Amino acid sequence: MKTTSSFTKKAKDVIDPRTNKTMVNVMWPPKNQAKRIPLPKRLREGTLDSMQFWIYDDATASVVIKLKKNQYLIVDPKDLLKFCECYIQTLSNFQIIIKNEWLEAIEKAFTGMVATIIERKL
Numbered sequence: 001m002k003t004t005s006s007f008t009k010k011a012k013d014v015i016d017p018r019t020n021k022t023m024v025n026v027m028w029p030p031k032n033q034a035k036r037i038p039l040p041k042r043l044r045e046g047t048l049d050s051m052q053f054w055i056y057d058d059a060t061a062s063v064v065i066k067l068k069k070n071q072y073l074i075v076d077p078k079d080l081l082k083f084c085e086c087y088i089q090t091l092s093n094f095q096i097i098i099k100n101e102w103l104e105a106i107e108k109a110f111t112g113m114v115a116t117i118i119e120r121k122l
Contacts, residue, residue: 007028008027009025009027043082047067051065051094055096055097056110074110077112088118
C-alpha cells in the first residue's frame, strides 16, 4: 500500500517552550479514497409479528425490542431505517417503556424517528 508523503509548515509566532524554536506542524494531504458508508440490512419478513413491547435499557444505552422468543437491540434511532413500513407501524402502536423521567429525551428521539419515517415514507 502506498503511503502519502507529508510536508511541514512552520507556525508563525508560536515558540516551542522546550526548545525555544519556532513550532513546526507536520501535515498530510487528504486522501483521494471514497469513504464507505455501511447501509443497514433489512430485517426478514415476520420478525416483529410477535412483538410484546420495547423499552429503553440504560445499562446498555439502547432500546430493546422484546419479542416472544428473542430481542433486538437498537443503539441509534437511525437504525430504525432498516425496518420496513409494516414494522414501523407496529412500533408506532407501542409506546417505549422508560424507567426514569429524565430519559424522556431519548424516548422522544426514537419515537420522533418513527414518526419521521411514517411522515416521509422512508
